[in-house]
Amino acid sequence: MSGRTVGHLSRSHPLAEVAGRHCAGHLGSLRHSAIGQVACGECWERAIRDDERVAVEFGLATEPPDPAYIDEIAVERACRYGDRVTLTAAERAEAVRRLHAGGMGVGAIGEQLAIAGTKVLDILAGLAQAIPLVPVPVHGEPSEVAS
Ligand SMILES: [Zn+2]
DSSP: OTTOOOTTOSTTSTTHHHHHHHHHHHHGGGGGGSBTTTBOHHHHHHHHHHHHHHHHHTTOOSSOOOTTOOOHHHHHIIIIIOOOOOOOHHHHHHHHHHHHHTTOOHHHHHHHHTOOHHHHHHHHHHHHHHSOSSOOOOTTOOOOOOO
16 A cells, blocks of 8 residues: 555654664665665564553553543442542542432532532533433333332
8 A cells, every 4th residue: 555654653763773673684775765764564563563562461551541541449449438539530420420329419429529519519410411311221121110
């Protein structure tokens, strides 16, 4: 495929040295015509793939932290034990949602999570907008409403 954008593969790429080393053996002086004047496509690919494998092996995050990520343990500790754990906005909202779903009042939720009642109301208002209030019915499933 010609015309593919490979602009990000250059000497300043963090894996340029690795890719270049892979390539030095078989391209030799032709390297100046390689992608980013560093390495051929195959060697770039090998360097990048090896790097990903290392990241997976050592459990390193390959992506920046997701602001929507929820630390279940932190939320659990805050909800159940009232621990003063540091929660992200997403985690605090999840904690409010759970306590509210459990029947806890706004004031009690605020005390449990050490936040103002007005903040709890803000979060609940945000949740009401973000989450459909009526669960989507699943076709073929019997209603779970007990008779
Ligand atoms: Zn190569």
